């Protein structure tokens with residue numbers, strides 16, 4: 143079992159939103175009194191129309207921003223006691239994947255992954271081996287030396303996922319990771335995240351891909367509308 | 383290594399700005415260097431002159447030797463005073479004719495000795511400054527048999543005030559250049575950060591520490607400052623050589639001053655960079 147799957151002892155909840163309200167200066171309330179939690183090793187879709195607050199939820203879970211009311215807890219971190227210098231530690235436990243990949247164009251696939259390892263203090267000796275291992279995980283070992291411009295959208299997203307896994311996170315936040323991909327590539331990325339989840343990592347997958355939701359009815363769905371959580375397929379947990 | 387590579391890359395990206403930053407740090411320290419050179423030499427000269435700082439009290443004719451003796455003992459006990467020498471009218475005339483040989487005829491033909499007797503008061507090392515000299519002069523003047531008190535007051539004070547003015551002027555000028563330097567280094571760093579904003583955003587997302595993100599920019603500031611400090615050193619040294627060789631013998635400053643100056647320049651560069659980085663990165667977190 144890869145090291146990133148070893149959860150620390152403690153509660154069974156990875157992410158907890160407790161009555162979270164978030165307002166933006168000009169646009170007003172983006173989230174209103176949202177409560178839910180995501181268990182360790184759980185996979186959930188986060189869905190809802192554009193502007194519903196999906197990205198805001200993920201950004202709060204990444205402590206990219208802080209709630210105006212309520213509290214966000216991620217692993218052992220809590221938004222109300224979070225200090226600026228703790229942020230990097232949290233981010234290493236919480237991987238983030240973007241719709242637009244955000245790879246560095248001037249670097250190869252393996253360099254993009256190595257960049258993350260180096261920036262979080264991995265030793266040079268371990269790096270090479272780990273980059274290979276991560277690219278192998280996402281099925282891109284053969285394209286390690288390609289630049290992003292030489293990769294398909296699906297392949298780029300796989301590189302981005304490999305990079306997000308570099309710090310051995312406990313949970314992966316994916317913000318419409320398949321939004322820029324065609325059906326086949328989207329399904330491929332979804333299956334990859336499912337496989338990573340099977341190994342024990344929690345995944346919160348924001349998407350408004352109705353077909354994806356429809357085809358995977360076994361997966362828990364959290365639905366937002368106008369900043370409120372209007373549906374949680376795990377039922378009883380929606381309002382606790 | 384990475385920090386160094388990136389600092390160099392950023393300097394290459396905006397070489398003009400780098401040179402401007404370095405030059406302004408250089409000038410700010412050059413001015414400080416010139417002041418240091420001046421102050422150091424004034425201090426050298428002063429300490430030389432100080433050894434000869436004396437207060438001379440001229441006595442009224444007809445003052446009895448016994449009164450002078452009593453006064454002498456009192457004066458020696460002043461805290462500022464290291465010694466008192468009595469010079470009688472005869473000795474004064476003798477000294478004068480020795481020193482002014484051209485006028486020896488005049489002196490030898492005098493019917494009455496016009497020169498007064500005097501007390502030459504010398505001061506302890508810590509008291510060879512305008513204030514102490516003035517204090518001693520005032521006390522001497524209070525003796526009724528003292529006719530007049532002389533000391534090199536004017537020019538001692540002038541040298542001291544010259545030093546003060548030079549100090550203030552170079553502080554203002556050097557400070558202005560330092561301020562410009564802080565702004566230029568800040569601009570250079572901001573541009574470097576802007577050029578790398580994509581990378582910085584990724585680093586923040588994956589959990590790089592702020593120290594790691596800042597390091598290349600601090601290093602860039604440090605290198606700019608160091609280069610500026612060396613420039614200042616070169617300019618100051620060149621000026622010194624020029625002056626020393628052409629019209630005025632001046633001494634070079636102690637090594638510690640030089641090292642402190644260059645280190646100060648490096649620090650100035652790094653602190654300006656640090657200020658800019660902090661400001662620039664602050665906007666990227668809510669926390």
Ligand SMILES: Nc1ncnc2c1ncn2[C@@H]1O[C@H](COP(=O)(O)OP(=O)(O)OP(=O)(O)O)[C@@H](O)[C@H]1O
Pocket residue numbers: 166167168169171172190191192193194195196197198199350
């Ligand atoms: N940085 C911001 N400043 C101001 N308003 C914002 C900001 N980010 C989001 N919002 C507002 O908050 C609300 C929720 O936005 P959010 O990005 O979370 O929606 P979303 O569900 O991710 O939408 P999409 O599917 O289009 O990505 C929107 O009304 C948006 O205008």
Ligand SMILES: [Mg+2]
Pocket residue numbers: 196197198317
């Ligand atoms: Mg969004």
